[in-house]
Amino acid sequence: MSSRSATHSTFVIERDYDVPAARVFAAWADVNAKGKWFGPGGEKGHELDFREGGREHFEAGAYSYDALYEDIVRDERIVYTYNMHRDGVRISVSVTTVELLADGDRTHLRYTEQGVFLDGEDRPELREHGTNELLDKLGEALAQGAATA
Numbered sequence: 001m002s003s004r005s006a007t008h009s010t011f012v013i014e015r016d017y018d019v020p021a022a023r024v025f026a027a028w029a030d031v032n033a034k035g036k037w038f039g040p041g042g043e044k045g046h047e048l049d050f051r052e053g054g055r056e057h058f059e060a061g062a063y064s065y066d067a068l069y070e071d072i073v074r075d076e077r078i079v080y081t082y083n084m085h086r087d088g089v090r091i092s093v094s095v096t097t098v099e100l101l102a103d104g105d106r107t108h109l110r111y112t113e114q115g116v117f118l119d120g121e122d123r124p125e126l127r128e129h130g131t132n133e134l135l136d137k138l139g140e141a142l143a144q145g146a147a148t149a
Contacts, residue, residue, distance in 0.1 A: 007117045009124030015109045015135050019142045021075045021102040024109060027138060028078055028098065036144075037137040056080075062087045076100055084122065091121035111135060 017024055027033045031048040044059035056067040067082035078098040084091050094115035101108040111131065117124055
Protein backbone atom coordinates (compact mmCIF):
# COMPACT_ATOMS: atom_id res chain seq x y z
CA MET A 1 0.00 0.00 0.00
CA SER A 2 1.14 3.51 -0.82
CA SER A 3 1.39 6.20 1.86
CA ARG A 4 0.05 8.76 -0.60
CA SER A 5 -2.71 11.05 0.63
CA ALA A 6 -4.50 14.26 -0.29
CA THR A 7 -6.03 16.49 2.37
CA HIS A 8 -8.35 19.20 1.06
CA SER A 9 -9.00 22.41 2.93
CA THR A 10 -10.40 25.89 2.43
CA PHE A 11 -9.69 28.83 4.69
CA VAL A 12 -10.61 32.51 4.61
CA ILE A 13 -8.60 35.26 6.28
CA GLU A 14 -9.77 38.87 6.45
CA ARG A 15 -7.81 41.99 7.24
CA ASP A 16 -8.49 45.73 7.30
CA TYR A 17 -5.72 48.07 6.18
CA ASP A 18 -5.71 51.84 6.65
CA VAL A 19 -4.59 52.51 3.08
CA PRO A 20 -6.43 52.71 -0.26
CA ALA A 21 -6.96 49.55 -2.30
CA ALA A 22 -4.50 50.80 -4.93
CA ARG A 23 -1.68 50.64 -2.34
CA VAL A 24 -2.62 47.14 -1.23
CA PHE A 25 -2.80 46.01 -4.85
CA ALA A 26 0.61 47.57 -5.58
CA ALA A 27 2.10 45.63 -2.65
CA TRP A 28 1.19 42.40 -4.50
CA ALA A 29 2.06 43.65 -8.00
CA ASP A 30 5.60 45.01 -7.57
CA VAL A 31 8.47 42.61 -6.74
CA ASN A 32 10.28 45.17 -4.56
CA ALA A 33 7.16 46.06 -2.59
CA LYS A 34 6.20 42.39 -2.24
CA GLY A 35 9.69 41.58 -1.00
CA LYS A 36 9.08 43.81 2.03
CA TRP A 37 6.40 41.47 3.34
CA PHE A 38 6.44 38.20 1.39
CA GLY A 39 10.11 37.47 1.83
CA PRO A 40 13.05 39.72 1.09
CA GLY A 41 14.54 38.45 -2.12
CA GLY A 42 14.64 34.82 -1.20
CA GLU A 43 17.97 33.07 -1.03
CA LYS A 44 17.84 32.25 -4.74
CA GLY A 45 15.89 35.29 -5.88
CA HIS A 46 12.32 36.33 -6.40
CA GLU A 47 10.86 36.56 -9.89
CA LEU A 48 7.47 38.19 -10.47
CA ASP A 49 5.67 38.65 -13.79
CA PHE A 50 2.45 40.16 -12.44
CA ARG A 51 -0.09 39.88 -15.26
CA GLU A 52 -2.72 37.35 -16.29
CA GLY A 53 -0.74 34.34 -17.45
CA GLY A 54 2.34 35.62 -15.63
CA ARG A 55 4.33 33.58 -13.16
CA GLU A 56 6.03 34.08 -9.83
CA HIS A 57 8.91 32.05 -8.40
CA PHE A 58 10.43 32.34 -4.93
CA GLU A 59 12.94 30.15 -3.12
CA ALA A 60 14.09 30.31 0.48
CA GLY A 61 15.87 27.53 2.31
CA ALA A 62 14.35 24.16 1.46
CA TYR A 63 11.14 25.72 0.10
CA SER A 64 10.13 26.89 -3.34
CA TYR A 65 6.93 28.64 -4.41
CA ASP A 66 5.61 28.75 -7.98
CA ALA A 67 2.48 30.72 -8.89
CA LEU A 68 0.47 31.34 -12.05
CA TYR A 69 -1.74 34.44 -12.17
CA GLU A 70 -5.12 33.47 -13.58
CA ASP A 71 -7.25 36.62 -13.13
CA ILE A 72 -6.29 40.17 -12.18
CA VAL A 73 -8.68 43.10 -11.78
CA ARG A 74 -6.64 46.16 -10.84
CA ASP A 75 -7.23 47.32 -7.26
CA GLU A 76 -10.01 44.73 -6.80
CA ARG A 77 -9.07 41.07 -7.28
CA ILE A 78 -6.16 38.68 -7.77
CA VAL A 79 -6.69 34.98 -8.50
CA TYR A 80 -3.73 32.63 -8.76
CA THR A 81 -2.76 29.01 -8.47
CA TYR A 82 0.41 28.02 -6.69
CA ASN A 83 2.36 25.01 -5.56
CA MET A 84 4.88 24.60 -2.80
CA HIS A 85 7.87 22.26 -2.78
CA ARG A 86 10.17 21.29 0.08
CA ASP A 87 13.51 19.78 -0.88
CA GLY A 88 12.17 19.25 -4.40
CA VAL A 89 9.04 17.38 -3.25
CA ARG A 90 5.64 18.93 -4.03
CA ILE A 91 3.79 19.39 -0.71
CA SER A 92 0.70 21.34 -1.82
CA VAL A 93 -1.27 22.88 -4.67
CA SER A 94 -3.67 25.77 -4.06
CA VAL A 95 -6.08 28.18 -5.70
CA THR A 96 -6.09 31.58 -4.03
CA THR A 97 -8.40 34.57 -4.39
CA VAL A 98 -7.44 37.95 -2.93
CA GLU A 99 -10.35 40.41 -2.87
CA LEU A 100 -9.72 44.08 -2.15
CA LEU A 101 -12.87 45.82 -0.99
CA ALA A 102 -12.33 49.59 -0.97
CA ASP A 103 -13.86 51.66 1.81
CA GLY A 104 -12.73 55.22 1.16
CA ASP A 105 -9.07 55.40 2.13
CA ARG A 106 -9.23 51.97 3.77
CA THR A 107 -9.24 48.45 2.33
CA HIS A 108 -10.87 45.27 3.53
CA LEU A 109 -8.87 42.30 2.22
CA ARG A 110 -10.48 38.86 1.94
CA TYR A 111 -8.01 36.04 1.25
CA THR A 112 -9.51 32.65 0.32
CA GLU A 113 -7.30 29.62 -0.24
CA GLN A 114 -8.51 26.25 -1.48
CA GLY A 115 -5.70 23.77 -1.15
CA VAL A 116 -4.75 20.15 -1.42
CA PHE A 117 -1.97 19.11 0.96
CA LEU A 118 -0.09 16.10 -0.30
CA ASP A 119 1.14 12.94 1.41
CA GLY A 120 1.22 14.44 4.90
CA GLU A 121 4.11 16.73 3.92
CA ASP A 122 2.17 19.87 4.89
CA ARG A 123 -0.97 20.56 6.89
CA PRO A 124 -3.77 23.08 6.29
CA GLU A 125 -3.49 24.58 9.79
CA LEU A 126 0.20 25.28 9.24
CA ARG A 127 -0.51 27.01 5.91
CA GLU A 128 -3.28 29.10 7.45
CA HIS A 129 -1.01 30.11 10.33
CA GLY A 130 1.78 31.09 7.92
CA THR A 131 -0.62 33.05 5.73
CA ASN A 132 -1.91 34.95 8.77
CA GLU A 133 1.68 35.91 9.54
CA LEU A 134 2.25 37.05 5.93
CA LEU A 135 -0.88 39.22 5.95
CA ASP A 136 0.25 40.76 9.25
CA LYS A 137 3.62 41.54 7.62
CA LEU A 138 1.75 43.06 4.67
CA GLY A 139 -0.06 45.37 7.10
CA GLU A 140 3.25 46.38 8.72
CA ALA A 141 4.82 47.07 5.32
CA LEU A 142 1.83 49.17 4.25
CA ALA A 143 1.96 51.15 7.51
CA GLN A 144 5.64 51.87 6.83
CA GLY A 145 4.80 53.27 3.39
CA ALA A 146 5.53 50.26 1.18
CA ALA A 147 3.94 50.21 -2.26
CA THR A 148 3.02 53.83 -2.71
CA ALA A 149 0.60 54.05 -5.58
